[in-house]
Amino acid sequence: MTFVNHILYENWSPALVSDWIKGLDEATPQYADLILEHGIGGRKLLMLTHYDLEKIGINKLGHQELILEAVDLLKTLRYGYDTENLQYLALQLGCKAKSLQREVQASSSENNPNAANVSKHSTSHDKLSVNILSSVSDLITSLKSIVNWLDRTPFEAIYELCLVRNSIVKIWDRTSV
Secondary structure: OOHHHHHOHHHOOHHHHHHHHHOOOOOOHHHHHHHHHOOOOHHHHHOOOHHHHHHHOOOOHHHHHHHHHHHHHHHHHHHHHHHOOHHHHHHHHHHHHHHHHHHHHHHOOOOOOOHHHOOOOOOOOOOOOHHHHHHHHHHHHHHHHHHHHHOOOOHHHOHHHHHHHHHHHHHHHHHOO
């Protein structure tokens, strides 16, 4: 199964839906076999109702609610996937990093057209401009969004993406001391 199929829930096979059910809650693994028996793939999963769940043998209302709430969450994540994805977030992060770089360069004495008037003995106690602080804040917001995505299913199970996430968190930990 391709990586995209993990995100496009409607492409899930009954086996993948069954695995998903197992991971929802301590009460739901008992329904994994029912999902397989009734051939509930991704398309059917996204259209489930209380009646459908009763029909296949999931009769406890609390368990139905748990499953249907999780399906609603999948729909929300799927909708967000169309408008926000890792590629988009990475592009956004790159743009914000470039913006921060320009802000820093613009405020540095090397690129300042009035550099002749700036003392060569400036200290590290100089205040950062509001624009630089704003750019740093934007960059942090983008990083948080990427880490948030990398903590989601199925991304947390993909080794290479776990490495990227862990690298971001390590860098973050070192710089926030």
